[in-house]
Amino acid sequence: xxxxxxGLADDELLIGWRDSEWTGIAPVLEEDVAFSSIAQNEIxxxxxxxxxxTDDADALAFDxxxxxxxxxxxxxxxxxxxxxxxxxxxxxxxxxxxxIAALMEDADARVAGLAAKIDREEAYHRMHAEMWRERLxxxxxxxxxxEELWPYALGVLPPPHREAFAARTGRAQVDAIERDMHTGELxxxxxxxxxxxxxxxxGAQW
Amino acid sequence: xxxxxxxWDAFAEIPDxxxxxxxxxxxxxxxxxxxxxxxxxxxxxxTFLGCPALEAMKRALVQSxxxxxxxxxxxxxxxxxxxxxxxxxxxxxxxxAAGFAPPAPREASAPKLVQLQAKAFRCPYCNSTKTSLENIxxxxxxxxLRYCESCRQPFxxxxxx
Numbered sequence: 001x002x003x004x005x006x007g008l009a010d011d012e013l014l015i016g017w018r019d020s021e022w023t024g025i026a027p028v029l030e031e032d033v034a035f036s037s038i039a040q041n042e043i044x045x046x047x048x049x050x051x052x053x054t055d056d057a058d059a060l061a062f063d064x065x066x067x068x069x070x071x072x073x074x075x076x077x078x079x080x081x082x083x084x085x086x087x088x089x090x091x092x093x094x095x096x097x098x099x100i101a102a103l104m105e106d107a108d109a110r111v112a113g114l115a116a117k118i119d120r121e122e123a124y125h126r127m128h129a130e131m132w133r134e135r136l137x138x139x140x141x142x143x144x145x146x147e148e149l150w151p152y153a154l155g156v157l158p159p160p161h162r163e164a165f166a167a168r169t170g171r172a173q174v175d176a177i178e179r180d181m182h183t184g185e186l187x188x189x190x191x192x193x194x195x196x197x198x199x200x201x202x203g204a205q206w
Numbered sequence: 207x208x209x210x211x212x213x214w215d216a217f218a219e220i221p222d223x224x225x226x227x228x229x230x231x232x233x234x235x236x237x238x239x240x241x242x243x244x245x246x247x248x249x250x251x252x253t254f255l256g257c258p259a260l261e262a263m264k265r266a267l268v269q270s271x272x273x274x275x276x277x278x279x280x281x282x283x284x285x286x287x288x289x290x291x292x293x294x295x296x297x298x299x300x301x302x303a304a305g306f307a308p309p310a311p312r313e314a315s316a317p318k319l320v321q322l323q324a325k326a327f328r329c330p331y332c333n334s335t336k337t338s339l340e341n342i343x344x345x346x347x348x349x350x351l352r353y354c355e356s357c358r359q360p361f362x363x364x365x366x367x
Binding site for chain 2 (some may be wrong): 030033034037038040041042043044045047050051109110113114117118119120121122123124126127130131155
C-alpha cells in the first residue's frame with residue numbers, strides 16, 4: 001500500500017468529517033453552506049484516492065483498526081472554536097496545495113490525473129481559507145490558534161516539503177507532530193465513523 | 207444489435223439528477239461509448255469528485271442501456287478530463303433559462319477569488335453584469351451564489367472547473 005496516498009486519503013476523510021461538524025451550527029449561514037460543501041468535497045477526494053488503492057473504498061476507509069489510520073494529528077482534533085477551525089483550514093489548505101502539486105507530477109498517470117482534478121476543486125477551498133485568514137489576521141485568538149496548530153500542520157507534509165510550507169506561511173520550522181502517533185481525539189471519531197460498518201457488517205442499505 | 211448512436215440518443219434523454227433541465231450528454235460527463243460484442247462500455251467523468259449524484263448517474267446509464275437490450279459496463283474516470291467547458295452550447299442555454307448562470311470558460315490556471323469578484327458574470331434573469339459574489343459555496347459542490355444588483359435577484363452561478 002502506498003503510504004503517502006493512504007495518508008492523503010485519511011487526511012481528507014477526517015478533515016471532511018471534522019468540517020462537517022459545523023453543519024447546522026456555523027456562526028453564519030454562508031459558512032454553514034461553505035463548510036458542508038467543503039466537507040463533501042474532501043470526503044469525495046478521500047473516496048477517489050481510496051479507489052486508486054483498492055476495489056472496496058468503504059472497506060479501506062472504515063474497516064481498519066484505529067492504529068492503522070495514517071492521518072496527520074492535525075485533522076483528528078475536534079475544534080469547536082471558530083478561530084482554531086479557520087486556523088486549521090488555512091494551514092491545511094496551504095499544506096495540501098504543496099502536496100497535491102507534487103502529486104500532479106507523479107510518474108503514475110492515474111495519480112497525476114486525479115491530483116489535477118483534486119487541485120481544481122481545492123482552488124475554491126483555498127480562496128475560502130485565504131478570505132477568512134485575511135479577515136481574522138489581526139485577531140489574537142486566531143494568531144494563538146495558528147501558533148498552537150503549526151507543529152501539527154507541519155506533520156501533514158513529509159520533511160522535504162516543510163521548508164516551502166514554512167516560507168508560504170511566513171513561519172519558522174519547529175518540531176513537527178508526526179503522523180506516526182495519534183491524538184486522544186481520534187478514538188471518539190473512529191467510533192463514530194465506523195459505527196455503521198461495525199453494526200452492519202453485510203453493508204447498510206437505505 | 208445495439209449501436210453506439212442508439213446509446214448516445216438514449217443517454218441524451220437522461221436528465222442530470224440534480225439539475226434536470228440538462229441531460230447527461232449536454233452536461234458533457236459521458237466521455238465515451240464503445241460497443242463491441244453486444245457489450246456497451248461507457249466512460250463517465252464526475253463533475254466534482256464528491257458529487258452525490260454520481261451513483262444515480264451510473265444507475266441511470268445502466269438502466270438506459272438495459273432498456274435497449276444490452277448490458278453496460280460503466281467506468282468512472284477520475285481525472286481532469288471533464289471541465290465545465292464540456293457543457294454543450296445547448297446545455298448552457300438551458301441552464302441559463304432555468305436561472306443557473308452558466309460557467310465562465312476555464313483558464314490555464316486554477317480560478318482565483320479576484321476572478322470570482324469580477325463583473326464578468328451575467329445575471330441569468332436580466333443579463334446585467336452588475337453582480338456580486340455572495341458565497342463561493344452553494345447548494346451543491348458545482349455552484350456558487352451571486353446577487354444581481356440590477357434586478358435584485360439572487361442566482362446560482364455554475365463554478366468553473
